[in-house]
Amino acid sequence: MKEVSMFIPCTVDLFLPHIGEAMVSLLQRAGANPVYHRGQTCCGQPALNSGYRKEAKKAAKHFIELFGNDEAVVAPSGSCVGMVKHHYPELLGDEPDWFRRAAELAPRVYELSQYLVDVLRVSDVGAIFQGKVAYHESCHVLRGLGVSTQPKALISAVKGTKLVSMDQDDFCCGFGGEFANHHPDISEAMVQDKVRNYLDSGADLLILCEPGCLLNIGGYLSRHHPEKRVMHLASFLAQAGREER
Amino acid sequence: MRVSTEQFTELAGQGVEKARARPSLKMVPHFLYQKREAGLATLPDAAAAQACGAAIRSEALSRLPDLLEEFEKNAIANGAKVFWARTAEEASEYIVKLAKERGAKYVIKGKSMVTEEIGLNGCLSEHGIEPWEGDLGEFIIQMLRCPPFHIIAPAINIAVETIRDLFMARADMKEPTVDPVELGWAARLFLREKFHRAEFGVTGLNMAVAETGTIINLENEGNIRFAKSSPRTQVSVMTLEKVLPTMKDALHVMRLLSRNCSGQKISAYVSMDSGPKKDGEIDGPEELVIVIVDNGRSRIYQDPRAREALRCIRCAACLNICPVYRQIGGYAYGWVYSGPMGQVLMPLLLGLDKTQELYRACTLCGACKSVCPAGIDHPSLMLYYRSLDVSADIPAAHRFGGKKRPWKEALFFKAWSTAVERFWMWNSGISMVRPLMNRGSHRGVIRRMKGAFSGWFRKRDFPAMAKETFHERWEKIRNIW
Amino acid sequence: MKGRILLSARNEILERLKAAPKKEIPVRPFMPPLKEVALGRDELADRFAEMFTAETGIVYRAKNNDHALETLTGIVKREGLKSVMVSTDEVLAPLNLPAWGIKIDVKVMSPGDFKGRDDFKDAVFDGVGAGITGVDFAVAESGTLGLIHDRDQARLISLAPILHIAIVPVERIVPVYESVVASVFEKEPFPSQFVFITGPSMTGDIRGHLFKGMHGPRRVIVILVG
Numbered sequence: 001m002k003e004v005s006m007f008i009p010c011t012v013d014l015f016l017p018h019i020g021e022a023m024v025s026l027l028q029r030a031g032a033n034p035v036y037h038r039g040q041t042c043c044g045q046p047a048l049n050s051g052y053r054k055e056a057k058k059a060a061k062h063f064i065e066l067f068g069n070d071e072a073v074v075a076p077s078g079s080c081v082g083m084v085k086h087h088y089p090e091l092l093g094d095e096p097d098w099f100r101r102a103a104e105l106a107p108r109v110y111e112l113s114q115y116l117v118d119v120l121r122v123s124d125v126g127a128i129f130q131g132k133v134a135y136h137e138s139c140h141v142l143r144g145l146g147v148s149t150q151p152k153a154l155i156s157a158v159k160g161t162k163l164v165s166m167d168q169d170d171f172c173c174g175f176g177g178e179f180a181n182h183h184p185d186i187s188e189a190m191v192q193d194k195v196r197n198y199l200d201s202g203a204d205l206l207i208l209c210e211p212g213c214l215l216n217i218g219g220y221l222s223r224h225h226p227e228k229r230v231m232h233l234a235s236f237l238a239q240a241g242r243e244e245r
Numbered sequence: 246m247r248v249s250t251e252q253f254t255e256l257a258g259q260g261v262e263k264a265r266a267r268p269s270l271k272m273v274p275h276f277l278y279q280k281r282e283a284g285l286a287t288l289p290d291a292a293a294a295q296a297c298g299a300a301i302r303s304e305a306l307s308r309l310p311d312l313l314e315e316f317e318k319n320a321i322a323n324g325a326k327v328f329w330a331r332t333a334e335e336a337s338e339y340i341v342k343l344a345k346e347r348g349a350k351y352v353i354k355g356k357s358m359v360t361e362e363i364g365l366n367g368c369l370s371e372h373g374i375e376p377w378e379g380d381l382g383e384f385i386i387q388m389l390r391c392p393p394f395h396i397i398a399p400a401i402n403i404a405v406e407t408i409r410d411l412f413m414a415r416a417d418m419k420e421p422t423v424d425p426v427e428l429g430w431a432a433r434l435f436l437r438e439k440f441h442r443a444e445f446g447v448t449g450l451n452m453a454v455a456e457t458g459t460i461i462n463l464e465n466e467g468n469i470r471f472a473k474s475s476p477r478t479q480v481s482v483m484t485l486e487k488v489l490p491t492m493k494d495a496l497h498v499m500r501l502l503s504r505n506c507s508g509q510k511i512s513a514y515v516s517m518d519s520g521p522k523k524d525g526e527i528d529g530p531e532e533l534v535i536v537i538v539d540n541g542r543s544r545i546y547q548d549p550r551a552r553e554a555l556r557c558i559r560c561a562a563c564l565n566i567c568p569v570y571r572q573i574g575g576y577a578y579g580w581v582y583s584g585p586m587g588q589v590l591m592p593l594l595l596g597l598d599k600t601q602e603l604y605r606a607c608t609l610c611g612a613c614k615s616v617c618p619a620g621i622d623h624p625s626l627m628l629y630y631r632s633l634d635v636s637a638d639i640p641a642a643h644r645f646g647g648k649k650r651p652w653k654e655a656l657f658f659k660a661w662s663t664a665v666e667r668f669w670m671w672n673s674g675i676s677m678v679r680p681l682m683n684r685g686s687h688r689g690v691i692r693r694m695k696g697a698f699s700g701w702f703r704k705r706d707f708p709a710m711a712k713e714t715f716h717e718r719w720e721k722i723r724n725i726w
Numbered sequence: 727m728k729g730r731i732l733l734s735a736r737n738e739i740l741e742r743l744k745a746a747p748k749k750e751i752p753v754r755p756f757m758p759p760l761k762e763v764a765l766g767r768d769e770l771a772d773r774f775a776e777m778f779t780a781e782t783g784i785v786y787r788a789k790n791n792d793h794a795l796e797t798l799t800g801i802v803k804r805e806g807l808k809s810v811m812v813s814t815d816e817v818l819a820p821l822n823l824p825a826w827g828i829k830i831d832v833k834v835m836s837p838g839d840f841k842g843r844d845d846f847k848d849a850v851f852d853g854v855g856a857g858i859t860g861v862d863f864a865v866a867e868s869g870t871l872g873l874i875h876d877r878d879q880a881r882l883i884s885l886a887p888i889l890h891i892a893i894v895p896v897e898r899i900v901p902v903y904e905s906v907v908a909s910v911f912e913k914e915p916f917p918s919q920f921v922f923i924t925g926p927s928m929t930g931d932i933r934g935h936l937f938k939g940m941h942g943p944r945r946v947i948v949i950l951v952g
Contacts (some may be wrong), residue, residue: 014675020715040584041671047658048464049609051650055662062666093432139610158696176608183606184700185258189265189572190608191705219705222690225593275932289758290775296755304751310743319734323916329736382931382941400931408932425935433940440886440941443850467885467927467942473919474881475847485739492911496903510777510868511924513904514942519916525877527837527846529918540737543742549749 004115005070007063007084009077010042011211019211022179022238023112030122034074037066043080046089049177060088064101072108074115076234078141078210081111081208083100083227086144111141112208113233117150124157127240133158134166134203136194138229142170151209151233158240166201168193175216189218199228206230246361246392249596250579253602257652260573261400270574273401280508281616283563288500298501299613299620301494302556302604305486309546312455312488313537319458323520330354333363336538340365340447340480343534347478349374349445355462355469356380357449358396358559359482359538361581362594377439378390378606379468381432388415394560394575396583402574414463431441436468438507446472446530447480451502451558453488453535457519457635460660461495463502465513473516479530481518484538498558501618505560545593548641550629554589556619561586563613569606573638579601585613585623592630595644604630675714683709762866762901770866771896771903775950777869781925784947791821794893794951799830801891801947805901807855809833810887814878816892818862837880850886857883857943858891863906864899864948868924871948872906875919884923890943892923896952 004027044059048113063084075081088102116122129189133155141147155163174180174190181187194217199207205221208214208230219232231239249256264270278605285291305312317327329338352362352369354376366376366387378387382399388411393399400408405423412418418431448469452461460481462469473479488493522529536661547550547723564570564584575583582590588607593599604627613623633639633647636656664671686709687694694702701707712719743933765773775785786801788794790901800812813835814836827834835854853877859879863872871892875881900906903922910917910920927942 008715014710017711017713017715017718021718038564038716038720039511039670040716041665041667044665047661047665048628050654050658051628051629051633051635052662053632053636055658055665058662059665094654114714125380139608139612143611143615170612172608172610172612174568174608176610180705181698183254184703185254185261185571185610185701186569186606188704189570193572205431212464215707216705219701219707222706223704235249276934289760293755293757297757300752300754303749304754307749307751310740313740313743322914329739331735331739335735378942380931385931398931398934401934403932405933424930426937428932428939429935429940430928435852436941441847457916459911459916465927466929466940468879468940470885470921471941474885477843485743492907493904496907499903509810509924511922512782513787513928514924515922515926518918519920520918522918523876523915525919526875527840527843527877528881529875529896537739540738543739543746546743547746552746552749559847656827 082144256577284504284508316659338369355448587614598648856889
């Protein structure tokens with residue numbers, strides 16, 4: 001059984017732990033053995049995005065210490081994976097030893113859907129869901145990692161599910177971490193447009209692969225359209241799996 | 246042009262309101278974006294073409310001083326004069342002085358961004374020389390005294406009623422109309438007279454070719470061609486990064502610029518000047534003066550990272566795809582260059598201290614980077630500027646004038662970074678924050694919060710912090726899994 | 727004194743640029759050529775006509791110069807033109823447009839008829855219904871005309887009048903811009919100005935509404951000869 005190390009983003013750990021649990025069950029169902037390092041904290045994105053490079057470096061070194069020897073690391077977040085893959089080597093560029101370790105780790109870090117489809121070669125996780133589903137192409141998943149076909153393959157393989165198209169599915173939802181809080185006028189207008197497109201798509205459910213987008217779109221839906229749902233791909237696949245059983 | 250970059254947040258809010266009131270505003274960038282897609286599809290390998298554009302711009306920057314010298318030498322050999330200006334003021338004052346010496350009563354202008362950057366219109370007016378913008382959009386916003394809404398469609402947001410009133414009052418329009426074609430016709434008649442009698446023309450330029458000393462302009466209306474054909478004196482202003490190695494490179498950039506800008510294979514007019522008119526030619530300028538403007542760029546060039554912003558060819562593809570620009574329009578950016586292009590350029594030109602909101606008002610979605618034909622990595626540049634706010638001690642921060650962050654934020658990240666490498670501290674921190682965070686939660690949802698996070702909660706909820714984090718659950722039940 | 731100040735700005739800027747850290751020059755990626763490169767003579771003409779029409783240009787085809795003059799007469803009559811400004815370039819020269827004008831009673835002017843720039847400008851801005859030019863090149867890639875401006879090809883003829891009629895011999899059609907520019911800039915002195923013209927003068931500046939004839943010609947008509 002393939003051992004895979006899980007990185008649980010802090011947003012998931014604190015606010016959306018069910019996504020982590022869903023990931024565990026999905027990985028197991030796909031024939032992998034997920035392991036969890038107790039020492040993990042945060043990948044460092046909030047610090048880097050706010051300009052605190054020195055502080056982000058600490059997070060990077062901590063992550064590398066913890067995950068550096070793992071054969072594969074998987075996370076249910078495109079932005080955390082992008083942070084490790086792309087920003088760690090850049091952040092640590094002036095420390096040759098750390099740079100080398102970061103660069104060696106980078107290719108072994110995967111976004112969840114990417115790991116399932118590209119590495120484990122599993123796209124049908126044996127789930128069933130009767131309904132129409134739209135997919136939001138999160139910025140860091142699509143443009144950051146080039147991951148788009150994988151989550152769609154996983155969704156399409158769910159029995160009874162129809163993946164419907166959504167206008168501007170590759171447009172940013174307006175999260176951007178601190179941006180959403182600091183620029184509410186702009187961020188709200190962005191998430192409004194995203195939700196409008198979701199409603200117009202006629203889908204019963206919106207699926208995505210990024211906890212940040214989930215908090216943003218979910219937070220807006222909760223306030224204005226409580227009947228509409230948005231889910232992380234992991235939760236969707238795991239839950240649809242349970243319904244089947 | 247007034248700089249109002251420091252009022253970004255306020256102006257952005259107004260922009261959102263305006264766009265909400267007039268949804269058609271948001272369609273402009275979307276329409277241009279769709280045209281771009283179709284335009285690029287006419288190339289055999291669009292991705293390779295874009296990559297080649299990036300390589301050309303990168304090479305041009307790497308060889309910048311040599312290319313400038315080569316360009317200058319060849320331009321002079323073609324019979325042009327070359328003037329170097331360190332600052333916006335030097336450039337504007339020189340042009341004004343020249344216009345006065347030539348006895349120009351007014352100046353006819355071809356659409357250009359650089360002359361807005363150096364504040365030429367204001368400087369000309371102060372000296373009693375009327376500047377007339379030849380481009381229809383620029384003509385409208387010049388009279389309205391408002392900034393460009395979009396770099397290639399500066400007045401696209403202006404209501405036809407406003408234009409009607411403006412043309413009746415200021416452009417000799419005879420009968421009131423709100424028909425865009427008739428309004429355009431009125432502007433044609435009015436500006437035609439200006440083109441006809443012009444003795445002094447000023448243009449910007451899109452490319453300067455080192456190999457031949459040629460300057461190149463792209464346009465659709467013909468205002469630039471008029472400004473380069475009718476007057477006796479032609480002044481063409483360029484910022485120093487506009488130079489390209491060869492004519493072949495220029496043709497490739499021309500293909501990319503047209504497509505990325507408006508989806509055209511080529512804009513209606515591309516004019517390439519190599520010196521003034523020759524003996525026996527009845528029109529064209531008797532003298533061609535090329536003004537090379539630095540205005541901070543040689544300072545930007547010192548920084549190999551920041552330098553990448555100078556790759557920009559002003560196509561506006563980044564504006565059209567930017568989800569923030571689409572919501573707020575061009576005014577919020579507060580100066581000449583709007584959208585991601587402005588967010589990476591203006592902090593370097595104006596100083597980080599005056600533009601902090603610009604490079605922080607970005608979700609780092611990367612759409613701009615994905616369409617840029619010059620290969621600019623806008624998100625990385627904005628992250629770089631953000632880091633200069635924080636690490637005021639590094640030389641680049643001094644060079645670009647980083648602005649300190651609030652002490653509370655700095656303190657937070659200090660504490661955060663202490664905990665981030667000590668998981669026990671991290672987890673006990675979480676346990677301490679949880680009751681505070683969840684104080685106002687109801688059924689697992691937080692609907693309101695005052696203070697630092699109030700922005701989020703205006704229109705959004707947030708899940709309460711989980712009773713058990715994933716970490717805590719794992720500790721308990723990992724054996725079940 | 728003045729000279730020294732100018733020189734110092736130049737040197738100051740260049741020295742600063744030269745002192746900056748150097749960066750590597752990237753390798754250019756391979757780009758497949760445009761498909762027009764592989765077209766034969768007839769295909770090129772068709773492609774040019776197709777692209778030029780796509781840019782809202784109007785194309786007439788003429789077998790030879792006599793036929794071209796007949797076509798031109800037709801256009802001039804239909805448009806009700808009383809006077810035209812014509813270039814003296816080598817494409818138009820064999821057509822002998824002044825003689826043609828007398829025959830069909832249209833006033834044919836060319837820059838040589840004027841004392842100087844100002845008189846010429848008065849006429850070309852306000853006194854003619856069309857400008858007629860030859861072209862140095864036509865580019866199939868995008869339906870583009872290429873004009874070298876010199877003493878026989880004044881700039882304003884193809885720009886100021888509301889109608890531009892261009893005579894394009896098919897042998898002047900080339901596949902891509904590179905074919906043109908290579909010969910225009912083959913040897914010095916370079917032409918004072920070289921222009922690419924693709925379709926009419928246009929704008930979308932008022933609410934995105936397309937308006938042709940913003941400053942220059944509202945229509946461009948090509949007579950393809952050969």
